[in-house]
Amino acid sequence: MGGFDFGVIERSLPYLFEQGMRFTVTLTLIAMAGGIIFGTLLAMMRLSRFRSLAAIAGGYVNLMRSMPLVLVIFWFYFLVPYIGAWILREPQPVKIGEFLSAAITFTLFEAAYYCEIMRAGIQSIPRGQVWAGQALGLDYWQTMSRIVLPQAFRNMVPVLLTQTIILFQDTSLVYVISATDFFGAAAKIANRDYRLVEMYTFVAVVYFAVSYGLSALVRHVQRRLAFVH
Amino acid sequence: MSYHWHWGVLFEPEPGGTGTYLHYLLVGLGWTLATALAAWVLALAIGAAVGTARTTPVRWAARLGDVYVEVFRNIPLIVQMFLWFFVVPELLPTALGDWIKQQPPPWGMYIPAVLCLGSFTSVRVAEQVRAGIGSLPRGQLAAAIAVGLTRAQAYRYVVLPQAFRIILPPLTSESMNIIKNSSVAFTIGLAELMGRAKAMQEFSFHAFEAFAAATVIYLITNLVVVVVMRALENKVRVPGLIAAGSAPQAGH
Amino acid sequence: MIRLVRPILAILVLAVAVPAAAQEGTLAKIRNSGAITLGHRDASIPFSYYDDQQRPVGYALDLCLKIVDAVKAELKLPKLEVKYQLVTSANRIPLMANGTIDLECGSTTNNLEREKQVAFTITHFVTANRWVARKSAKIRSLADLKGKTIVSTAGTTNIKQITEINAAQGLGMHIISANGHPEAFQMVETGRAVAFVMDDILLYSLAAQSRRPADYEISQTALSVEPYGIMLRREDPAFKKVVDAAMVRVYKSGEINRIYDKWFLKPIPPRGLNLDVPMSAQFKKVVAHPTDSGDPEAYK
Numbered sequence: 033m034g035g036f037d038f039g040v041i042e043r044s045l046p047y048l049f050e051q052g053m054r055f056t057v058t059l060t061l062i063a064m065a066g067g068i069i070f071g072t073l074l075a076m077m078r079l080s081r082f083r084s085l086a087a088i089a090g091g092y093v094n095l096m097r098s099m100p101l102v103l104v105i106f107w108f109y110f111l112v113p114y115i116g117a118w119i120l121r122e123p124q125p126v127k128i129g130e131f132l133s134a135a136i137t138f139t140l141f142e143a144a145y146y147c148e149i150m151r152a153g154i155q156s157i158p159r160g161q162v163w164a165g166q167a168l169g170l171d172y173w174q175t176m177s178r179i180v181l182p183q184a185f186r187n188m189v190p191v192l193l194t195q196t197i198i199l200f201q202d203t204s205l206v207y208v209i210s211a212t213d214f215f216g217a218a219a220k221i222a223n224r225d226y227r228l229v230e231m232y233t234f235v236a237v238v239y240f241a242v243s244y245g246l247s248a249l250v251r252h253v254q255r256r257l258a259f260v261h
Numbered sequence: 262m263s264y265h266w267h268w269g270v271l272f273e274p275e276p277g278g279t280g281t282y283l284h285y286l287l288v289g290l291g292w293t294l295a296t297a298l299a300a301w302v303l304a305l306a307i308g309a310a311v312g313t314a315r316t317t318p319v320r321w322a323a324r325l326g327d328v329y330v331e332v333f334r335n336i337p338l339i340v341q342m343f344l345w346f347f348v349v350p351e352l353l354p355t356a357l358g359d360w361i362k363q364q365p366p367p368w369g370m371y372i373p374a375v376l377c378l379g380s381f382t383s384v385r386v387a388e389q390v391r392a393g394i395g396s397l398p399r400g401q402l403a404a405a406i407a408v409g410l411t412r413a414q415a416y417r418y419v420v421l422p423q424a425f426r427i428i429l430p431p432l433t434s435e436s437m438n439i440i441k442n443s444s445v446a447f448t449i450g451l452a453e454l455m456g457r458a459k460a461m462q463e464f465s466f467h468a469f470e471a472f473a474a475a476t477v478i479y480l481i482t483n484l485v486v487v488v489v490m491r492a493l494e495n496k497v498r499v500p501g502l503i504a505a506g507s508a509p510q511a512g513h
Numbered sequence: 514m515i516r517l518v519r520p521i522l523a524i525l526v527l528a529v530a531v532p533a534a535a536q537e538g539t540l541a542k543i544r545n546s547g548a549i550t551l552g553h554r555d556a557s558i559p560f561s562y563y564d565d566q567q568r569p570v571g572y573a574l575d576l577c578l579k580i581v582d583a584v585k586a587e588l589k590l591p592k593l594e595v596k597y598q599l600v601t602s603a604n605r606i607p608l609m610a611n612g613t614i615d616l617e618c619g620s621t622t623n624n625l626e627r628e629k630q631v632a633f634t635i636t637h638f639v640t641a642n643r644w645v646a647r648k649s650a651k652i653r654s655l656a657d658l659k660g661k662t663i664v665s666t667a668g669t670t671n672i673k674q675i676t677e678i679n680a681a682q683g684l685g686m687h688i689i690s691a692n693g694h695p696e697a698f699q700m701v702e703t704g705r706a707v708a709f710v711m712d713d714i715l716l717y718s719l720a721a722q723s724r725r726p727a728d729y730e731i732s733q734t735a736l737s738v739e740p741y742g743i744m745l746r747r748e749d750p751a752f753k754k755v756v757d758a759a760m761v762r763v764y765k766s767g768e769i770n771r772i773y774d775k776w777f778l779k780p781i782p783p784r785g786l787n788l789d790v791p792m793s794a795q796f797k798k799v800v801a802h803p804t805d806s807g808d809p810e811a812y813k
């Protein structure tokens with residue numbers, strides 16, 4: 033094959049970043065926010081005294097953690113339109129684009145992982161805190177929202193951020209539903225212009241730079257939060 | 262439009278004439294396990310080496326280990342898979358690259374998939390090994406050297422055996438991870454379980470039956486792996502050796 | 514361990530619990546939403562693909578837009594919004610079945626098996642399933658491919674057919690499933706596969722756009738004859754009537770010749786390539802006697 037033409041990267045930068053990276057970053061942020069919220073709820077369910085709630089949450093988390101992510105992506109891609117129709121009482125399955133399908137998938141999938149992190153965080157809060165809250169007359173929700181969760185969250189920030197970096201990398205798997213994330217955009221250009229080496233190397237370098245940079249940031253945050261009680 | 266369920270599709274013949282769709286999927290499971298197993302061996306070998314290197318005072322080995330870990334940890338798995346399959350043959354000398362590209366399926370896809378999965382997982386193993394070694398009392402290494410063992414012997418006979426027992430629980434979840442991650446290999450054309458489930462959906466138009474079957478197969482496989490690893494843990498347990506509690510790890 | 518039994522049970526319960534839904538007509542859906550969604554491809558030149566501004570264009574899209582005009586007139590709508598949805602070989606039928614798209618305007622083969630899942634309107638092209646290979650490989654017939662590695666695109670009738678032929682004739686070929694047409698052609702370019710099996714019109718366009726078109730030849734052997742049709746949902750006679758009538762009008766009025774020339778005999782975007790494929794005898798027959806049959810016999 034001979035000469036590599038790295039100019040193709042320069043020519044495709046607008047498409048790669050305005051379309052591709054925007055998809056990736058938006059998806060990551062939405063899945064992170066949704067995943068942490070839903071994950072925290074799941075963690076609270078797993079730790080609740082109602083056995084059925086704990087069982088449902090536990091079953092959900094174990095199911096998600098046992099399945100490959102690509103399989104989950106395909107499941108939701110085909111299933112969500114039918115569920116949407118059922119919920120909205122539409123006669124026909126509801127239209128779902130790639131982005132929405134991916135957003136739902138990643139939020140629900142990552143929630144299982146964020147759940148385990150938050151569960152460990154909640155369990156690491158000394159019981160005395162909870163009792164003190166009860167002694168002050170706070171109910172369950174007030175105790176959780178004002179005393180336990182803020183501390184649990186703060187303790188787990190480094191691990192939550194690391195999980196988010198992994199989420200950022202995992203969004204590249206939307207390739208399997210032909211979504212145009214950063215990797216998908218590069219693959220399209222690579223195939224159209226027959227520039228495999230240039231594009232895939234570039235993608236690897238960019239992912240490396242972003243992930244490594246974010247990990248360094250997390251280590252910095254970890255040091256700042258390091259005063260232990 | 263409602264979805265027409267038809268579980269009997271699993272017993273219909275697949276277009277390639279090798280048998281029923283169920284048989285087609287199970288052969289895929291065979292490839293999944295073959296890929297995962299080979300990659301696991303590679304990952305353990307490289308991971309143990311890199312993890313140990315990072316704990317030694319040999320500066321260049323530790324730095325090399327650090328670089329290795331950072332590179333393979335910060336690139337997504339599917340990107341690494343594409344690099345091994347599409348890019349590496351183009352960067353090698355033409356004759357060698359062409360020979361690699363001529364390899365027919367499945368070997369042409371199996372080797373890059375194993376190399377990719379192996380190196381990807383070796384990073385996780387390296388981290389576990391490093392943590393395992395780090396959790397041992399410092400006295401162990403000191404005592405071993407005091408008794409007259411060389412550094413290498415101390416690692417081989419005292420440190421690493423204990424470290425491996427300590428990290429068996431996290432290694433169990435890494436075993437499950439490597440099986441799940443093998444599903445990404447279908448993107449380079451390896452006909453393992455996930456790829457075959459997708460092909461079944463495309464040939465038969467019965468998406469949910471195909472993916473449900475694949476899901477059940479993955480779940481049962483995970484179950485078996487957990488059982489096997491628990492048995493292994495019991496077999497190699499050293500009474501009195503306290504396992505380090507594992508903090509919640511990020512990851513899949 | 515016990516904890517994994519529940520997830521397995523959950524899967525089985527979910528499998529049984531997905532409810533059936535009644536079907537509403539596409540015309541009503543379009544009238545209510547004021548929009549029609551056209552499914553298109555990204556690289557099926559010249560039927561349905563992206564030009565260099567990432568806008569969907571193509572022969573099938575032009576025909577679909579004629580259908581859209583007819584739907585608009587039929588429903589007497591002041592305006593009808595046209596939405597575009599990218600589809601692939603693998604997901605076009607599921608996306609039609611679940612309502613994401615109303616018409617699929619691309620290079621989809623109409624055959625009797627697919628007619629169990631979706632419906633097709635009047636055939637807009639007749640193609641043959643052939644292969645492209647390097648001239649240097651000297652592949653003259655199917656027997657020359659014995660034991661070799663070939664490639665086709667995932668989710669197509671072509672890959673299914675070649676898989677069946679491989680088994681039936683015991684050719685021992687290794688078949689790679691590629692994620693898309695350009696990727697599959699690249700496998701031949703880079704030497705990973707000896708031949709790429711696909712509809713001849715797509716092969717002509719891929720070869721014409723490659724670095725060295727003269728290096729490739731398309732086989733004389735045709736594994737099958739295939740009609741292309743625009744897809745729509747099954748069991749929706751009202752919508753099909755409007756669509757079929759629109760297509761017949763385009764054929765009978767002679768407008769089809771202008772549209773065909775535009776995409777097959779003149780330079781097309783994005784790089785002004787001229788495919789130079791005159792209308793085949795089979796398709797001329799279809800223009801004279803419009804049919805939506807999925808049976809290859811009807812096109813001999």
